[in-house]
Amino acid sequence: MNLRKLSLVVLLVAVSMPLCAQSTQSDVTQLNALMGDLTGHRRSPDLLLDPNSVNRNNEVDRLRDASYVLSLTSEGNPQFTGPGTANIPVRVRFKTANEELDTSSEAHFVLRGTTWYFSDFRFLAFPNALIVVLVVGCLIGVFYAASMLILRSRLLRSGQLNFKTQTKLFVPFFWPSLFKSTQERRAT
Incomplete structure (x- = not known):
């Protein structure tokens, strides 16, 4: 009887592992696509930001100047910090007519339904230490x-x-x- 339960648990774990890995790979792909959409001007920044963000207007204001040049380069693997949240260490190169930033930071993401969004654009802020x-x-x-x-x-x-x-x-x-x-x- 115990052998049967053990084999059932092993079977469930064996079946669920690829499903979890596939889900995580899909999430990583979505997060990378999200960063690509922002840097490549493929989608408006307000469409990429969390619709439930408290400081939504302030966050989007940072990218109002459509002539911005932004490069987000992943410096590591995404860390899923909880259900529906993730962080990716990034190298940020940002330039507008009035400001320029080149630093390492962290991009924060949130999952709403089945879609990932940037939870904020804090990676564009000058570091407090600076x-x-x-x-x-x-x-x-x-x-x-x-x-x-x-x-x-x-x-x-x-x-x-x-x-x-x-x-x-x-x-x-x-x-x-x-x-x-x-x-x-x-x-x-």
């Missing part, structure tokens, strides 16, 4: 320029601005000694 680096870099530049201007005006007022101090002015390593010398000059 934004932080740009902001910090700008702040450092502003701090450097402001410090130089303040130090230069103090050196000028104290009569210490000469070729030697002007050369040191560009190197932050010398700033503490230069600020100190302007303070000493004021005290006397």
Whole structure:
């Protein structure tokens, strides 16, 4: 009796494995076709985006300029993260008249009925780390320029601005000694 149940389970698993593999292969084919449709301008971006997307208008606005150039290259196999959801690591090259992006990201997909859609176009957004680096870099530049201007005006007022101090002015390593010398000059 147990042998019969075991053989039935083995038979069911043997029959269902190819069906699951075929379904997954069909899904992978649909996902790749979806990326091809977006990059090749074969279908409108709003037809490729999840109809139930909360931020649908904002997502589609990124691709309103019909002259965009987009290349999505898969950098790995799709990961099916749950029933009806998948992610694919992609290399994104995106260019419009006003912006350009070349980065690695992840494309997110959602299954509605039997059709796959992009769940969002977040892969077109600049990475948060890049934004932080740009902001910090700008702040450092502003701090450097402001410090130089303040130090230069103090050196000028104290009569210490000469070729030697002007050369040191560009190197932050010398700033503490230069600020100190302007303070000493004021005290006397």
